[in-house]
Amino acid sequence: MISSNCGEARESDLLPLREVSMLENADYEVVVSAALKKHSNTEGGLLPILHEVQDALGYIPSDAVDIIGKTINRSRAEVHGVISFYHHFRNHKPGKHIIQVCRSEACQAMGAEGVIENLKAKLAIDFHETTSDGKITLEPIYCLGHCACAPAVMVDGVPKAKMSSDQMDGIVDELRTPKNDN
Amino acid sequence: MTTKIYIPRDSSAIGLGADVVADQVSRVSHSMKQEVEIVRNGSRGLIWMEPLLEVETESGRSGFANVNSADVEDLVKANFTEAGLRAKSVGIVDEIPYLKNQERLCFARNGITDPISIEDYIENEGFKGLRSTLDLDARSIVDIVTDSGLRGRGGAAFPTGIKWNTVLNCQADQKYIVCNADEGDSGTFSDRMTMEGDPFALIEGMTIAAFAVHATKGYVYLRSEYPHAEEVFNAALDVARDKGYLGKNIRGGERSFDIELRRAAGAYICGEETSLLESLEGKRGLVRAKPPLPAISGLFGKPTVVNNVITFSSVPFILANGGSAYKNYGMGRSTGTLPIQLAGNIKQGGLVEKAFGVTLNELLYDFGGGSASGKPIRTVQIGGPLGAYIPEKDFDLKLDYETFAAAGAMIGHGGIVVFDETVNMASMARFAMEFCAIESCGKCTPCRIGSTRGMETIDKILSGEDRSANAELIETLCDTMLHGSLCALGGMIPFPVMSAIKHFPEDFCLEPHATMAAA
Ligand SMILES: Cc1cc2nc3c(=O)[nH]c(=O)nc-3n(C[C@H](O)[C@H](O)[C@H](O)COP(=O)(O)O)c2cc1C
Ligand code: SF4
Ligand code: FES
Numbered sequence: 001m002i003s004s005n006c007g008e009a010r011e012s013d014l015l016p017l018r019e020v021s022m023l024e025n026a027d028y029e030v031v032v033s034a035a036l037k038k039h040s041n042t043e044g045g046l047l048p049i050l051h052e053v054q055d056a057l058g059y060i061p062s063d064a065v066d067i068i069g070k071t072i073n074r075s076r077a078e079v080h081g082v083i084s085f086y087h088h089f090r091n092h093k094p095g096k097h098i099i100q101v102c103r104s105e106a107c108q109a110m111g112a113e114g115v116i117e118n119l120k121a122k123l124a125i126d127f128h129e130t131t132s133d134g135k136i137t138l139e140p141i142y143c144l145g146h147c148a149c150a151p152a153v154m155v156d157g158v159p160k161a162k163m164s165s166d167q168m169d170g171i172v173d174e175l176r177t178p179k180n181d182n
Numbered sequence: 183m184t185t186k187i188y189i190p191r192d193s194s195a196i197g198l199g200a201d202v203v204a205d206q207v208s209r210v211s212h213s214m215k216q217e218v219e220i221v222r223n224g225s226r227g228l229i230w231m232e233p234l235l236e237v238e239t240e241s242g243r244s245g246f247a248n249v250n251s252a253d254v255e256d257l258v259k260a261n262f263t264e265a266g267l268r269a270k271s272v273g274i275v276d277e278i279p280y281l282k283n284q285e286r287l288c289f290a291r292n293g294i295t296d297p298i299s300i301e302d303y304i305e306n307e308g309f310k311g312l313r314s315t316l317d318l319d320a321r322s323i324v325d326i327v328t329d330s331g332l333r334g335r336g337g338a339a340f341p342t343g344i345k346w347n348t349v350l351n352c353q354a355d356q357k358y359i360v361c362n363a364d365e366g367d368s369g370t371f372s373d374r375m376t377m378e379g380d381p382f383a384l385i386e387g388m389t390i391a392a393f394a395v396h397a398t399k400g401y402v403y404l405r406s407e408y409p410h411a412e413e414v415f416n417a418a419l420d421v422a423r424d425k426g427y428l429g430k431n432i433r434g435g436e437r438s439f440d441i442e443l444r445r446a447a448g449a450y451i452c453g454e455e456t457s458l459l460e461s462l463e464g465k466r467g468l469v470r471a472k473p474p475l476p477a478i479s480g481l482f483g484k485p486t487v488v489n490n491v492i493t494f495s496s497v498p499f500i501l502a503n504g505g506s507a508y509k510n511y512g513m514g515r516s517t518g519t520l521p522i523q524l525a526g527n528i529k530q531g532g533l534v535e536k537a538f539g540v541t542l543n544e545l546l547y548d549f550g551g552g553s554a555s556g557k558p559i560r561t562v563q564i565g566g567p568l569g570a571y572i573p574e575k576d577f578d579l580k581l582d583y584e585t586f587a588a589a590g591a592m593i594g595h596g597g598i599v600v601f602d603e604t605v606n607m608a609s610m611a612r613f614a615m616e617f618c619a620i621e622s623c624g625k626c627t628p629c630r631i632g633s634t635r636g637m638e639t640i641d642k643i644l645s646g647e648d649r650s651a652n653a654e655l656i657e658t659l660c661d662t663m664l665h666g667s668l669c670a671l672g673g674m675i676p677f678p679v680m681s682a683i684k685h686f687p688e689d690f691c692l693e694p695h696a697t698m699a700a701a
Contacts, residue, residue: 088448105526147370
């Protein structure tokens with residue numbers, strides 16, 4: 001047996017981040033009509049449509065809400081009601097990178113609160129906010145299923161487990177380097 | 183000679199560096215001209231050892247734990263023998279006591295196979311259960327599941343056979359199979375591991391359910407927090423369709439069935455089955471009043487089987503081996519095995535599948551090895567955010583639905599979240615109320631408003647304002663929530679709150695006697 005269960009990943013093993021390619025706002029009509037076309041025959045297809053739009057744009061622009069509602073025969077209020085019910089959907093454009101930090105119990109048991117406080121201070125923002133340079137959005141999340149290797153975060157969709165404040169600082173610095181700008 | 187290497191693609195393993203290790207192995211072995219075949223398997227569930235790199239040898243698969251990219255060169259140089267990385271060698275993986283002492287029925291394949299290789303699945307007992315149903319009528323399938331005593335693993339522990347029977351007895355032009363993969367409880371990840379590590383087991387279980395009730399269409403409602411599970415499961419669906427395990431006339435028989443994966447959108451309440459159905463219909467996830475039961479009027483008003491991932495993936499074993507083979511495991515009315523998840527402040531966190539009847543002590547200390555911090559374990563929360571906090575004096579409790587219910591606790595989806603002595607139970611109670619406020623669907627006032635009032639009242643206790651009066655207020659509030667809520671979110675949040683006050687009054691600066699008949 002190995003002597004410790006440290007499971008500490010090597011610092012550099014945690015850095016590679018997924019490239020994010022969100023389309024610019026101007027393309028939203030193309031995205032929305034593609035989503036609508038793809039799911040026009042999907043029963044109860046509003047969530048798949050919204051996912052399609054948010055996956056491409058990072059959020060659901062309010063102009064899109066009108067088009068979606070008209071096409072699927074539901075009022076703007078109804079579509080808006082669905083979007084606002086679900087924590088996953090955003091109605092504002094997020095930063096270039098998205099850091100989602102787990103706030104749930106297993107992560108708390110391993111010190112998530114401290115990691116979160118540190119991260120908020122480093123970014124100088126609170127949850128649901130974006131740094132003033134438009135680079136990083138911070139969001140709370142309630143369990144990522146990495147509860148046996150907590151605290152857990154997801155950075156641009158990539159899981160990071162057993163996070164310490166120092167490791168998070170390293171990730172933020174990496175995201176802030178110019179090579180991660182596009 | 184080609185060496186076969188296994189590096190998990192499980193997302194927890196990835197979170198601990200598995201992708202980087204896999205890249206490094208292929209890069210280094212290429213430059214050293216070593217022939218290596220890398221299989222991205224599921225996780226064995228020894229999450230504390232991830233990334234766990236395994237090497238196929240004549241005496242079985244030999245493992246290296248917590249491998250990082252700096253270890254790779256030494257390993258490749260030594261041709262992946264133990265000598266290359268002695269400090270991290272764990273020997274033959276199947277012989278590790280943590281694994282060896284489990285009873286893996288549901289998780290028999292996880293970590294062993296390539297998750298999207300249907301050949302691997304079939305070689306390891308896969309589709310045996312489904313094959314046996316090709317000669318059975320629907321009624322006989324339901325009877326076998328009823329006989330096994332299997333109960334729902336999503337939380338409510340309702341007998342699966344009885345649910346299926348209700349759907350079978352309904353006359354309808356369309357029936358649905360819905361898999362609840364919303365896995366919102368903190369401390370749980372067995373659904374995720376199944377979908378990432380053994381997705382065909384879920385496909386097989388859902389298909390058997392479809393044959394049992396004459397359903398032709400299935401949905402998997404998967405939480406949006408699980409992008410890796412989505413990727414693997416969608417890939418497995420394509421393979422299954424391609425090989426005739428889904429679609430029209432499955433395996434040349436007369437029955438047809440297909441599955442569509444639907445991504446949820448980050449609402450805890452959508453794990454509640456009626457809220458889930460609303461969401462699948464493209465609406466806000468407001469909880470429906472029952473009756474009617476989803477079994478009678480479920481998705482789009484049609485008879486619908488709603489079961490958890492683990493419930494479905496327990497079914498193939500039952501059909502392949504018979505209801506009594508399953509019933510031989512477990513105790514009392516809790517038959518079979520439960521994939522338990524050890525989480526939070528635990529040294530050896532991971533997945534432990536055991537027959538019901540195992541005690542918390544065995545799980546926390548024999549398997550878990552105590553806390554991760556090395557400090558004494560003070561309490562565990564079982565059954566997710568709606569589960570009671572259990573103090574150390576009750577760690578001799580046996581995992582059994584009835585035993586837990588009698589102790590005011592619940593097993594739920596089998597996640598155990600461990601806290602050491604540094605936990606502040608008042609802040610955990612406050613978090614429970616806050617979570618309820620964030621996740622309430624808003625239909626019932628006690629849940630929607632009461633949770634916020636509860637949070638404020640706990641804050642008052644903590645700041646020393648009228649402590650005992652405010653503690654009484656919490657108790658009344660919990661009572662109102664318990665009785666005035668439509669579903670278990672508002673109805674059970676009182677359990678963690680009241681158990682925290684009852685067992686740990688000192689954290690609320692309360693005298694023990696100031697708390698009355700708490701949960
Ligand atoms: C607030 C709330 C959240 C729930 N979350 C889940 C969940 O994430 N996964 C799940 O399988 N069941 C969940 N359930 C239980 C489901 O309502 C339902 O009982 C279950 O899906 C039925 O499947 P089973 O019989 O196989 O357990 C939840 C229930 C409530 C009240
Ligand atoms: S108890 Fe809460 S979550 Fe459940 S139905 Fe009522 S308001 Fe909705
Ligand atoms: S509680 Fe944080 S990942 Fe599960």
